[in-house]
Every structure is written in structure tokens, then in C-alpha cells.
Amino acid sequence: DSGVTQTPKHLITATGQRVTLRCSPRSGDLSVYWYQQSLDQGLQFLIQYYNGEERAKGNILERFSAQQFPDLHSELNLSSLELGDSALYFCASSTSYSQPQHFGDGTRLSIL
Amino acid sequence: QKEVEQDPGPLSVPEGAIVSLNCTYSNSAFQYFMWYRQYSRKGPELLMYTYSSGNKEDGRFTAQVDKSSKYISLFIRDSQPSDSATYLCAMRVSGNTPLVFGKGTRLSVIA
Numbered sequence: 001d002s003g004v005t006q007t008p009k010h011l012i013t014a015t016g017q018r019v020t021l022r023c024s025p026r027s028g029d030l031s032v033y034w035y036q037q038s039l040d041q042g043l044q045f046l047i048q049y050y051n052g053e054e055r056a057k058g059n060i061l062e063r064f065s066a067q068q069f070p071d072l073h074s075e076l077n078l079s080s081l082e083l084g085d086s087a088l089y090f091c092a093s094s095t096s097y098s099q100p101q102h103f104g105d106g107t108r109l110s111i112l
Numbered sequence: 113q114k115e116v117e118q119d120p121g122p123l124s125v126p127e128g129a130i131v132s133l134n135c136t137y138s139n140s141a142f143q144y145f146m147w148y149r150q151y152s153r154k155g156p157e158l159l160m161y162t163y164s165s166g167n168k169e170d171g172r173f174t175a176q177v178d179k180s181s182k183y184i185s186l187f188i189r190d191s192q193p194s195d196s197a198t199y200l201c202a203m204r205v206s207g208n209t210p211l212v213f214g215k216g217t218r219l220s221v222i223a
Binding site for chain 2: 002004033041042043044045048055056058090092097098099100101102103104105106
């Protein structure tokens with residue numbers, strides 16, 4: 001158990017909808033990272049927060065947004081969903097942005 | 113050319129074999145190198161973390177980095193069925209730059 005908790009484990013929704021994925025980092029970790037994993041692209045970095053502030057952005061679509069709250073949990077919001085957004089979404093956390101990242105077990109998003 | 117290339121496998125070996133997993137990369141600025149293990153329906157789990165070139169050993173696992181060849185390896189000795197998983201290499205330029213992952217190699221260790 002990595003100590004990173006992601007909810008829900010599985011989400012099924014339709015095109016055009018909006019969903020929110022939640023992540024609770026390991027106790028004491030200030031950095032949170034979001035990744036998307038698909039069969040063809042592998043693990044792709046989306047966005048990073050450190051102690052509530054956005055630190056780095058990767059290949060994150062404009063339809064996607066995230067935030068980190070004062071209690072350090074983070075949410076990833078995906079809107080106007082398309083079939084191609086079906087993937088596994090992982091959250092990772094670390095004590096600071098230079099330390100190794102520890103991953104949660106992901107949220108499987110299925111768009112019908 | 114992708115930044116990090118990794119043979120997807122699948123790789124199938126008998127129990128007790130020595131396994132060699134490899135990644136090549138194109139960005140010579142990468143300095144931090146990691147190996148993650150991912151079981152089915154689970155998140156990646158950090159196995160090895162190394163900085164710059166050289167070897168690092170941890171139990172049955174040895175990580176090697178050859179920056180001159182832009183090539184990293186993970187060796188698993190005395191492989192076990194419980195080692196059956198997907199192995200992902202990852203790397204980054206500095207402590208505060210994003211991780212770049214390979215697509216992973218699927219390994220099966222047959223009892």
C-alpha cells in the first residue's frame with residue numbers, strides 16, 4: 001500500500017459529461033502529480049501541484065483542470081468528455097518535488 | 113523519435129532465470145533514473161532510484177545507467193512468479209522537472 005488514495009476506482013460515464021477524480025496524498029507529502037495511462041501513449045504527465053500551487057504542466061488538455069486544497073488533497077476535473085479520454089488516471093505524491101513519487105491505484109475512466 | 117523507448121515485450125522466462133529489462137533515451141540531459149513495477153489493476157510501485165551513471169543494487173534487483181550510451185537496464189536475479197508484472201522505466205532532467213516514462217515491458221515468470 002503506497003498510502004496514496006484515489007477515488008472512485010472506476011467511473012463510467014457518457015460523452016459530453018463532466019467528472020471529478022479525487023486524490024489523497026501520503027501523509028506529509030506536499031507534492032501531488034496527475035498522470036494519464038493509455039495503451040497507446042503509456043503514462044503521460046498531466047499536472048503537478050506543490051502545497052496548493054500549480055508547479056508544472058504537461059500534456060493536459062484545456063478541458064481538464066486540477067486543484068490542490070489546503071488539506072493537500074487534489075481533484076482532477078475532466079469536462080466535455082470524449083471517447084478518447086477513456087484511460088487510467090493516476091495520482092502520485094512526494095514529500096517535495098525532487099523526491100521519488102509514490103502512486104495510487106488509479107481511477108479507471110470509461111466513456112460510453 | 114520518442115524521448116524514452118522501451119520494448120513492450122511480452123517477455124516470458126522460467127522461474128530462477130536472470131531477467132534483463134532495458135530502456136534507451138534521446139535526451140542527454142536526463143540525470144535521474146527510476147524503475148517502477150506495475151501489477152495488473154494497480155499503480156506503479158517504485159523499485160529503484162538512481163542519479164547519474166553507475167550501478168545500484170537492492171536485493172535481487174540491480175539498476176545500471178550508462179549515460180554515454182543513453183541506456184539504462186534493470187536486472188532481476190533468481191526471478192520468481194511474483195515478479196510477473198509490467199516494468200516501467202522513468203527519467204527526468206532535474207529534481208523539479210516532470211518524469212518521462214517508457215511504455216513498459218510486460219514480464220511473465222513461469223513456474
